Amino acid sequence: MPDTDQPAAPAGAIRLIFEYDGDDVRLIHRQPVDVLVPGFDAAPDIRTGRFAEVRDADDRALARVAIRHDASSREVFPEDPGDPITRVDVEHPSGAFTVVVPASEAASQVALLDVDVPPPPPPGERGIASAPAEPRENVLGVFPLTGREAGQ
Amino acid sequence: MTTADGSVTGTTQISGAAPRNRAFNIVLLGDGFQAGQQAAFNAACTAFATALLATPPFDELAPAINIFRTNVTSTDAGADDPVSGGGTGATARTYFDSSFGGNGIRRLLVCNAGTVLTTAAAQVPEFTLALVVVNSTIYGGSGGSVGTFSLAAGASEIAIHESGHTAFGLADEYPYYAGGAETGHDHHPAGEPGEPNVTLNTNRATLKWGWAVNAATALPTMSNPNCAAVDSRASTVPAGTVGTFEGAHYYHCGAFRPEYDCKMRNLGVPFCRICRQVIWNRIGPLGDLQARARTPISVLARYPEHLDVFAVDASGRTMSDWWDASSGWAGWFHLSGGISSAGGRGAAGSPVTSVSRYSGHLDVFTVGTDNRVYSAWWDRNGGWSGWFALGNLVARPGSTVNVVARTNDHLDVFTIGSDGKVMSCWWDAAGGWSGWFNVSGGVAANGAQVTAIARYPFHLDLFVVGTDNRVWSCWWDDRSGWSSWFQIGAQKARSDSTVNVVARHRDQLDLFTTAEDGKIVSTWWNATGGWGGWFQVSGGVASPGSQVTAVARYSNHLDLFTVGTDNRIYSTWWHDTTGWAGWFNVSGGVAAPGSTVTALSRVMEQLDVFVVGSDGKVYSTWWHDTTGWAGWFRLGIT
Ligand SMILES: [Zn+2]
Ligand SMILES: [Zn+2]
Numbered sequence: 001m002p003d004t005d006q007p008a009a010p011a012g013a014i015r016l017i018f019e020y021d022g023d024d025v026r027l028i029h030r031q032p033v034d035v036l037v038p039g040f041d042a043a044p045d046i047r048t049g050r051f052a053e054v055r056d057a058d059d060r061a062l063a064r065v066a067i068r069h070d071a072s073s074r075e076v077f078p079e080d081p082g083d084p085i086t087r088v089d090v091e092h093p094s095g096a097f098t099v100v101v102p103a104s105e106a107a108s109q110v111a112l113l114d115v116d117v118p119p120p121p122p123p124g125e126r127g128i129a130s131a132p133a134e135p136r137e138n139v140l141g142v143f144p145l146t147g148r149e150a151g152q
Numbered sequence: 153m154t155t156a157d158g159s160v161t162g163t164t165q166i167s168g169a170a171p172r173n174r175a176f177n178i179v180l181l182g183d184g185f186q187a188g189q190q191a192a193f194n195a196a197c198t199a200f201a202t203a204l205l206a207t208p209p210f211d212e213l214a215p216a217i218n219i220f221r222t223n224v225t226s227t228d229a230g231a232d233d234p235v236s237g238g239g240t241g242a243t244a245r246t247y248f249d250s251s252f253g254g255n256g257i258r259r260l261l262v263c264n265a266g267t268v269l270t271t272a273a274a275q276v277p278e279f280t281l282a283l284v285v286v287n288s289t290i291y292g293g294s295g296g297s298v299g300t301f302s303l304a305a306g307a308s309e310i311a312i313h314e315s316g317h318t319a320f321g322l323a324d325e326y327p328y329y330a331g332g333a334e335t336g337h338d339h340h341p342a343g344e345p346g347e348p349n350v351t352l353n354t355n356r357a358t359l360k361w362g363w364a365v366n367a368a369t370a371l372p373t374m375s376n377p378n379c380a381a382v383d384s385r386a387s388t389v390p391a392g393t394v395g396t397f398e399g400a401h402y403y404h405c406g407a408f409r410p411e412y413d414c415k416m417r418n419l420g421v422p423f424c425r426i427c428r429q430v431i432w433n434r435i436g437p438l439g440d441l442q443a444r445a446r447t448p449i450s451v452l453a454r455y456p457e458h459l460d461v462f463a464v465d466a467s468g469r470t471m472s473d474w475w476d477a478s479s480g481w482a483g484w485f486h487l488s489g490g491i492s493s494a495g496g497r498g499a500a501g502s503p504v505t506s507v508s509r510y511s512g513h514l515d516v517f518t519v520g521t522d523n524r525v526y527s528a529w530w531d532r533n534g535g536w537s538g539w540f541a542l543g544n545l546v547a548r549p550g551s552t553v554n555v556v557a558r559t560n561d562h563l564d565v566f567t568i569g570s571d572g573k574v575m576s577c578w579w580d581a582a583g584g585w586s587g588w589f590n591v592s593g594g595v596a597a598n599g600a601q602v603t604a605i606a607r608y609p610f611h612l613d614l615f616v617v618g619t620d621n622r623v624w625s626c627w628w629d630d631r632s633g634w635s636s637w638f639q640i641g642a643q644k645a646r647s648d649s650t651v652n653v654v655a656r657h658r659d660q661l662d663l664f665t666t667a668e669d670g671k672i673v674s675t676w677w678n679a680t681g682g683w684g685g686w687f688q689v690s691g692g693v694a695s696p697g698s699q700v701t702a703v704a705r706y707s708n709h710l711d712l713f714t715v716g717t718d719n720r721i722y723s724t725w726w727h728d729t730t731g732w733a734g735w736f737n738v739s740g741g742v743a744a745p746g747s748t749v750t751a752l753s754r755v756m757e758q759l760d761v762f763v764v765g766s767d768g769k770v771y772s773t774w775w776h777d778t779t780g781w782a783g784w785f786r787l788g789i790t
Contacts, residue, residue, distance in 0.1 A: 038434065038438065045531070045534065046533055076260055085324070086329065087330065104478050107478075
């Protein structure tokens with residue numbers, strides 16, 4: 001009996017650490033980890049943002065985990081309470097981020113996606129849904145979840 | 153300035169006792185602390201833990217939060233402080249290469265995030281959030297995937313604000329980008345922001361945090377009278393009032409925040425009610441759900457590899473969890489802030505009921521604490537809506553809202569009014585929501601619920617225990633409209649009994665309910681023979697208050713579930729060639745007294761079963777035709 005078909009079966013997870021320099025993204029660390037990926041991070045609805053999409057060997061999407069990292073600007077905090085928090089643009093983003101993805105037996109690769117969902121209708125409008133505009137997806141890179149350890 | 157400029161000396165857990173694989177794990181790493189300065193780092197970590205765990209809602213969530221410190225010895229003390237950022241020009245050889253003056257701004261304290269993340273992963277593989285404490289009394293910090301903060305007074309607030317972005321997906325609520333003097337930030341551009349704590353919408357019925365807004369609070373609560381500038385007036389309402397306050401998400405006008413102030417707007421103030429709720433929904437699901445014991449659970453499979461489960465917690469909160477074959481169980485989260493009616497003394501309380509009109513959509517229903525009927529929906533595009541009231545009907549306290557989707561574009565909704573009348577309304581994609589009406593004059597027994605089934609897209613059958621404790625039915629057909637109510641045989645039912653119905657095929661109905669003495673009784677109808685007589689099913693007797701649940705996995709097979717008088721969970725089945733089997737205890741399970749078993753078949757060879765156990769937690773098990781019954785597991789996050 002494949003245990004991925006059973007509601008009780010823990011899925012297992014893999015931590016990934018990426019470094020980026022401008023548009024160049026590299027996987028520098030991959031590590032199986034005994035940790036639960038909450039639904040909060042792996043919600044099944046389609047949202048705007050950056051995601052790690054777990055795919056099977058046939059490129060079918062299995063799960064998407066949010067990556068909440070805005071590299072385009074940084075926040076500057078005031079020394080005196082009450083003074084404004086401000087933001088500054090980052091000219092040439094570089095840095096690193098991490099994500100933990102669920103890894104069922106079928107999971108074979110992970111794609112980094114920037115998803116842009118057209119603005120939804122005002123909340124509560126649920127008349128005849130004209131087909132929602134298709135979300136735009138930009139694949140930043142696809143990385144293996146199995147095989148030779150990355151960054152080791 | 154690299155990892156050659158120091159070494160990791162070890163990791164110590166300083167707060168929390170949750171299992172690391174189901175906790176929110178925060179790792180604090182030191183930078184610019186020399187070997188003899190580790191006590192200062194240790195003290196800063198303790199101070200941060202104290203500050204975080206005193207900040208609502210982290211105080212309430214503390215049992216699921218572990219905090220670790222990773223001691224790192226650096227060659228030099230402090231951090232770089234370049235002249236280009238207005239600093240002294242000091243340099244320090246440190247492990248994570250921390251530096252003030254990022255982007256030419258002295259307070260922007262940055263570090264080598266890749267080294268921090270790989271070090272944290274090596275020290276605490278299960279970490280959720282990594283923060284670097286920098287050995288300097290110069291005020292500074294920054295966010296991103298790694299938060300940094302210095303030893304200056306109040307700098308730990310930076311880390312808490314930044315975790316709002318990184319771990320919880322919260323938006324900035326401040327109404328400017330560069331402090332308010334910048335141009336181009338007068339009006340927020342069109343397009344509702346995806347974050348839960350800012351909006352362009354001030355419509356009470358559709359506001360995404362509408363559940364938290366008091367009916368007496370005006371919307372918008374504060375409007376900016378001059379969009380050319382930031383509204384700097386004091387609040388016009390008491391602190392803690394949830395409404396819509398103009399000026400948020402980097403713009404003076406057009407975008408609204410939930411409260412006058414929030415930690416996502418200003419450091420040193422509490423998180424607003426909405427941000428607290430979002431944080432709860434990230435960490436709370438790591439724990440167990442204490443369920444309102446007798447409220448039935450609702451479950452549906454939008455497709456065979458996915459389950460959505462709805463329950464009500466002991467304080468009445470509407471809760472949900474979901475399972476996906478690819479990612480396991482999500483954990484219990486609070487569904488759009490809803491609170492369900494507990495009903496009268498000893499009542500089961502209103503459940504959250506659910507229907508899926510198509511695989512990318514859910515509609516859910518409950519009766520609120522004001523005894524009005526509420527609905528919310530989830531859509532693959534857009535996620536969860538807020539709860540909104542369906543008309544002005546006042547339902548009987550604790551009433552169940554039953555819903556049927558005859559087609560993808562139509563819902564029929566049924567419940568019991570405060571006067572016991574059987575009430576209905578409908579939603580149609582073309583016309584929206586109808587008003588409420590009484591179905592053919594029907595009145596339910598005190599405590600009874602109405603059930604509905606659509607055997608065809610143009611036909612409905614309704615069932616209810618009437619005020620005479622007999623079982624009554626009526627139907628709707630698109631050619632003839634609603635029929636009168638008629639009595640099904642002479643069987644008397646328990647007045648709080650639900651009549652459960654399944655259609656094994658389109659021209660067959662099987663009914664199950666409990667007699668006045670708790671006996672589990674059944675009858676049937678088919679198109680060729682009409683109604684059969686009532687009979688007791690295999691000698692079964694239900695616990696007071698418990699209902700009978702039926703599932704038809706295929707056209708010549710039925711599975712039944714109930715809680716017996718000994719509170720054990722029982723099942724039996726019927727097969728057309730062998731008739732009714734005897735009742736058996738499912739995997740040793742014991743349920744809360746008077747609770748109800750929920751079951752569904754997402755594929756023909758499988759049953760998934762859900763109950764509230766004798767300890768008030770939600771449990772599940774499954775049956776598969778190749779392996780039989782599994783053991784019970786506590787439903788939460790996996
Ligand atoms: Zn911020
Ligand atoms: Zn807030």
